[in-house]
Amino acid sequence: MKKFTDYTFQMNTEIVFGIGAEKKVAGLVQKYGGGKVMFVYGGDSIKNIGLYDTVTGALDEASIPFVELGGVLPNPRRSFVEKGLELAVFEKVDFLLAAGGGSPIDTAKTIGAGLAHGGDYWQFYKGAEPRATIPVGAIPTIAAAGSEASCGSVIVDDMETGRKCSFAHNLIRPVFALMNPELTYTVPPYQTGAGATDIFAHVCSRYFIDADCYLGDLYCESTMRAVVKYAPVAYVSPSDYEARAELMLAGAFAHNDLLNLGRYTKNRGGEHGLEKQLSGFYDTAHGAGLAVVMPAWLQYIVNNGSEAQAARVARLGIKVFDAPDTADLVNAANEGIRRFRAWLKSIGMPLTLKELGVPDTDIDGLAIRSLGGKDGVLQGFMPLDFKAVREIFSYSAS
Numbered sequence: 001m002k003k004f005t006d007y008t009f010q011m012n013t014e015i016v017f018g019i020g021a022e023k024k025v026a027g028l029v030q031k032y033g034g035g036k037v038m039f040v041y042g043g044d045s046i047k048n049i050g051l052y053d054t055v056t057g058a059l060d061e062a063s064i065p066f067v068e069l070g071g072v073l074p075n076p077r078r079s080f081v082e083k084g085l086e087l088a089v090f091e092k093v094d095f096l097l098a099a100g101g102g103s104p105i106d107t108a109k110t111i112g113a114g115l116a117h118g119g120d121y122w123q124f125y126k127g128a129e130p131r132a133t134i135p136v137g138a139i140p141t142i143a144a145a146g147s148e149a150s151c152g153s154v155i156v157d158d159m160e161t162g163r164k165c166s167f168a169h170n171l172i173r174p175v176f177a178l179m180n181p182e183l184t185y186t187v188p189p190y191q192t193g194a195g196a197t198d199i200f201a202h203v204c205s206r207y208f209i210d211a212d213c214y215l216g217d218l219y220c221e222s223t224m225r226a227v228v229k230y231a232p233v234a235y236v237s238p239s240d241y242e243a244r245a246e247l248m249l250a251g252a253f254a255h256n257d258l259l260n261l262g263r264y265t266k267n268r269g270g271e272h273g274l275e276k277q278l279s280g281f282y283d284t285a286h287g288a289g290l291a292v293v294m295p296a297w298l299q300y301i302v303n304n305g306s307e308a309q310a311a312r313v314a315r316l317g318i319k320v321f322d323a324p325d326t327a328d329l330v331n332a333a334n335e336g337i338r339r340f341r342a343w344l345k346s347i348g349m350p351l352t353l354k355e356l357g358v359p360d361t362d363i364d365g366l367a368i369r370s371l372g373g374k375d376g377v378l379q380g381f382m383p384l385d386f387k388a389v390r391e392i393f394s395y396s397a398s
């Protein structure tokens, strides 16, 4: 059986990268047909770094009318999408411009898909495929989720189930991303670490697979090595341009499907499924939750997986964390996990549920929520049932 999978790759996002990239916003909005813009953002941080003034000034100067939708929260809420959608319909918006992290960008993607389907956006989070969308432009201010060039969106359903839900389709990829590493200088160390961990996790979900592509392995390992090298630099020196630039590049390309080529299968990763209900339920930073679950998940694979699965963990240790390449796979894998934890700690990440603020007594409930019920199974590199998920969370107990 061939292990190199077929693929279709259509990465439509025009990426403009460099100092001052955000100043090109008006021309790009016009290029992609924006007549009336909804400017979507979170809190005051874009005002503090001058981005708000740059964007609104550029739109005014080009006589592009816009309405604002500020106040998107981290772990963005469905109820906020509803509010934005109502405003967008009322204002006859035909372009969404999002500035900030993954939350405003995902909110804009969802509003865009809803606008193109008479307001019914939630169908896509239940599996329906969009036929059209309203274009979205992105100006990321943190290297993390990679939403600026990805086809995915994640929203917390605060109206019905309380679960964090996601949908992915090539149509919702932003039409442009203006990426200026200087805009990330004020990201606090903890969020810098959480963002880097999220980037690392996006590569893991393409590295731990049951397919094979030699070049893809090298893309994955190089991307992870860049994150491992530069995250600690940005953590201690927030205004280091090279470190911020490397992380921004890694963030966009870890999640824009380049790393999927020839290796995209259903049985991949698993770390996001394990983390999702942590940040969804406890409102913790997504990357910090990933820092808690990923080493535990890898340990579970080494302890319970096949020899080939344990060998993959060992390869991560050797190729990404320079663990000694010995004949004993389990030793190399365990040393890799040890180094992985040390790296996470060096960028301020929690390693236990307790450090994340989640009581160990919640493990059973957490496992059930992650599976959508006690009989559910999390698909991935290793399918995980209740017993497995419970065991993984118990590795993260204090």
Ligand SMILES: [Fe+2]
Residues within 6 Å of the ligand: 145, 198, 201, 202, 272, 286
């Ligand atoms: Fe993520």
